Amino acid sequence: MLLALESVDVELGGVSILRDINFEVERGQTFGIVGPNGAGKTTILNVVSGVVPTVRGEVLFKGERLTGTSPHKVRNHGIGRSLQSTQYFTHLTVLNLVSLGQLKNSVWGALRFSDHRRTQFEAASRSRAMEVLELLDLTSYAHRPLGELSSAVQKLADMARALAVGNELILLDEPTSGVSASERGAIAEALAEMRRLGRTIVLIDHDPGFVVSNCDQLMAMNFGEVLRVGEPGAVMSSAEVKRSYLGQSAE
Numbered sequence: 585m586l587l588a589l590e591s592v593d594v595e596l597g598g599v600s601i602l603r604d605i606n607f608e609v610e611r612g613q614t615f616g617i618v619g620p621n622g623a624g625k626t627t628i629l630n631v632v633s634g635v636v637p638t639v640r641g642e643v644l645f646k647g648e649r650l651t652g653t654s655p656h657k658v659r660n661h662g663i664g665r666s667l668q669s670t671q672y673f674t675h676l677t678v679l680n681l682v683s684l685g686q687l688k689n690s691v692w693g694a695l696r697f698s699d700h701r702r703t704q705f706e707a708a709s710r711s712r713a714m715e716v717l718e719l720l721d722l723t724s725y726a727h728r729p730l731g732e733l734s735s736a737v738q739k740l741a742d743m744a745r746a747l748a749v750g751n752e753l754i755l756l757d758e759p760t761s762g763v764s765a766s767e768r769g770a771i772a773e774a775l776a777e778m779r780r781l782g783r784t785i786v787l788i789d790h791d792p793g794f795v796v797s798n799c800d801q802l803m804a805m806n807f808g809e810v811l812r813v814g815e816p817g818a819v820m821s822s823a824e825v826k827r828s829y830l831g832q833s834a835e
């Protein structure tokens with residue numbers, strides 16, 4: 585088991601957001617999470633990546649306590665994360681996005697680098713960035729600003745950023761959102777490459793079909809609670825998931 589959440593509760597602004605969340609992700613597995621808007625999927629990624637605190641329960645990574653670890657230290661465990669949107673980084677080139685994503689500390693920390701350390705960091709991060717861009721077939725976009733590229737390529741660049749850091753675990757938040765149906769294959773192919781590389785992945789997407797066809801285990805949520813965890817087909821066809829997530833009759 586690589587990642588586990590045990591009895592996790594989250595409150596934000598005094599409101600209960602997650603209640604009694606329990607699941608385990610095995611090494612090398614892709615673990616999908618589905619649920620309607622506001623179910624709490626992104627909050628789970630925020631808890632694992634250290635952005636949101638828990639009020640109860642534990643996050644375990646390789647059997648050790650990750651709960652309460654700050655985001656840059658979480659990243660030092662080899663945990664990478666893609667963002668729901670790259671809208672704030674449109675001026676960056678693909679190469680810069682993937683290079684900067686490897687900063688070990690805050691930007692403030694980076695500004696305190698000596699010239700020598702900055703040069704070393706730039707060389708190492710660029711070379712790592714070029715490696716992952718090649719893996720995801722993005723080399724030809726390396727020097728293009730994100731704002732000039734299609735949503736699909738922007739998403740792929742952000743997946744590359746997550747891959748550059750996520751040697752162990754990659755958290756993917758809505759990789760197909762805003763991507764046209766004809767370009768979804770490229771996202772699925774990048775995901776397949778991450779799986780071939782042996783990465784463990786937690787995958788959230790608004791399109792349950794995309795998650796189901798690209799995961800090994802599936803968790804369905806609603807209203808901040810786990811409805812069911814298991815084999816994807818069985819989870820999606822269970823009466824409670826149909827009823828609450830798909831809004832279909834259970835019969």
Ligand SMILES: Nc1ncnc2c1ncn2[C@@H]1O[C@H](COP(=O)(O)OP(=O)(O)OP(=O)(O)O)[C@@H](O)[C@H]1O
Pocket residue numbers: 596597599601619620621622623624625626627628790
């Ligand atoms: N900082 C915050 N303060 C208060 N409530 C929040 C905060 N962040 C999220 N929420 C609420 O927590 C709930 C879960 O949000 P979350 O983004 O995790 O859901 P989600 O399943 O990822 O939904 P979506 O598919 O819309 O992104 C929502 O009701 C949301 O309004």
